[in-house]
Amino acid sequence: MILNIRIDHNTADISTIEKSTCQMEDLFEEIRNKYVIQEHLQLKTCNRSELYLILDNCNIDNFNFLDFVVETDDDALKHLLRLSCGLESMIIGEDQILGQIKDVRKKSLSDGHAGAFINTIFTKAIHVGQAVRKKTNINRGSISIGSAAVELAESVHGDLKCKKVLIIGAGKMGTLVAKALVEKHLKAIVVANRTYDRATCLAKELGGSAIHFDRLDEAMSDADVIISATGAPHPILTYEKIKAAVPEDKLDKLVMVDIANPRDIEEEVKELGVKLFNIDDLRGIAEKNKKMRESEAKEAEIIIEKELLLLKKSLKHIEVESLISNIRKTAEKIRTQETEKAFRMLGDINGKEKVIDDLTQVVVDKIFCDIIKNIKTAAEKDDKKLIETAETLFAREESK
Template sequence: MKYKLHTDIAFAGISHHNSDISELEKFRFEEETEILNDAREHFKGVVLLQTCNRIEIFVQGDAESLKKYLKEKGRTGFWIKEGCEALKHLLYLAAGMDSMIVGEDQILGQLRKALALSQEKGTSCPVLDLCITKAVHAGIEVRKRTNINNGAVSIGSAAVKLAEELIGTLSGKHILVVGGGEMGKLVAQALSAKELTAIYVTNRTFNRAKLLAEEIGGKAVMMDELYHYISLSDVVISCTGAPHPVIKAEPLTDALDKIRWPLDETKRPLILIDIAQPRDIEEKVKEIESVKLFTIDDLKSVSDENMKLRRKEAENAEKYLLEEHRQFISLINRAAANEPLADLHTWAEAIRVRERDRAVSRIGKTQYSVSEVIDDLTKVLVKKLLSDATIAVRGCAESGDIRSAENLVLAITRGKTCTRKEDLED
């Protein structure tokens, strides 16, 4: 059976699958609230998801309009999905099937956060609320039913694994974590299992760095001591939410020169891993002698290994998601009946009030008890009158036949059916 979605839904964006870190940076929307408010002028609803390795925009609207809108905003190279394919993508996304690190859990929180911001700014809509809430629920359930996230590494722990591969072992090393947010916490937790000599944590808000350092047995340092502690470290993993680089080439060069002993022929090697988006570390840092800079693009080897380990679980997850996809389509189609049903009930309420007022005027102003009886009677009458019609409209929508649902409401409210050519062709 071929399923069809009868509500305009379109998603577009770029991710680690088809773009590198520089392309992600160019595509990113710096002012999320601004773009949400602007897009809301063009679509019934809009939600924006921006993570370290993907930028996606979800709208209730058609794909061509979304494509045109993004091009007007100077965005190119994006994929676009609509209808049932868009819903399937959202399910796979929430399940961690589309993530760089297959099965990772962070995407669930990121989807919730994106929806919460959209709701707070008034740019979401009932259809997108339902889409994302349903997808998150499915994502939680698929993790319960399969082992897709058992031992799954996050981007943060993948960065730690990369550092370990690059220098052989982290045992006895000094590591600096720049950033005390969600990603910084994941990095720090992964590092706490290693036999390090020291873990330093710094953040723009010192109290947050202090709390994280206490949790993992590390040392919190002030942000204005950043370069000093970089110079003391073997590895630096940076993951702040800053809109601009926090580690720059010139002050880093000065800091590294200060710790060089007079008889040293070469500088001690330093590994910098930047998993922030936008990037935390200036590209020019690569030019510094003995400094090696790595970004999210370099984590793909860890992702490939992760995928091999989870391929069987991914197959089990896919079976569940296919069934969820069918139910998802039915759910969204059913919800599509809400607008025509609202029209139906508004129409019926208008009739109820009109007939009640006529009856009251005939009875007389002194007969309040009679007017109350009539008011109750008309309410019950309308409710029973619309009961069967409501079931019929929802049934049409749930089966994917929203056009018949709309025609039924038109037939009731206007005494005629819709006879547009495109309707007849359906």
């Protein structure tokens, strides 16, 4: 059974998504206490948190999923394929989600949490995401969360060319913001990051300057726009910090865009007159982008439906992989033993051993080719009786 538990921008605001982090961890532990979780993977971005579980079975009616969306098997698989193509993103067609899926797959495998099922599922998702972007224009000229954040700042200030922009955070989201600013040909850009070297590298790409995190107050006092995207577990820009750092006559002119999850900037900062935006405020830009890509999305859905069928077949094959492996091992053991007997009986065959070895290999492969094919077909059709029969027929005692 494949179980997907998620909360994202489609069903919740940023505040609810933030609160769900601990709830999802508790839910995971609750499920693990009642059922055997064979594989698992967690995906977290600025506007979503998702959990993928592989279990033998699970009665989802036994749990209170609160604000979460819960889908199983085919629905869960289809959601992941849509997600990899950018169809579930706030900014339809954005490319960042594909990289994030690649990263969590790699990490889950490295941590030992993922096995054959999750590897197959996520490898297929990556393939489909790449294919859709190649065969459609879903991401042609697409905007990112970073460029949407810049667009929000422009909605207040207009042209940003003469404005001073401070980017807090030099990770992936900060880099997206940086790329969007480069396209605007801005000059006065400052990057702050806890790791100064990373801030320096990003600032160099921008033609801007980097500062140490302990000089953040100084940089904020002079900024017209502050875009924050760190991975901090709690707000780094509080009401008191902004009040102390930014001159009073500049507060109502300051634009702050928070694209972090959890948020970097306290909501109370608005009380100072600051124009504060967060992930929720990107929805208007996202809706405009969505309408532009409706026809491309339809083409993507056709590709997804075809690939979903192939994925389901692959997963069914995994279910009988151990049976097929045992058949092959048994056949190879018999082939090797009998071939060696033949060599001893034939004596000196003038270096023709490989010819005989290849011949026996081909014979065995051809004998079992249709058998293995039929077992895979039975798995695809959920023909448990035929699979059980095959297990009985080809079961061999180790001593034999």
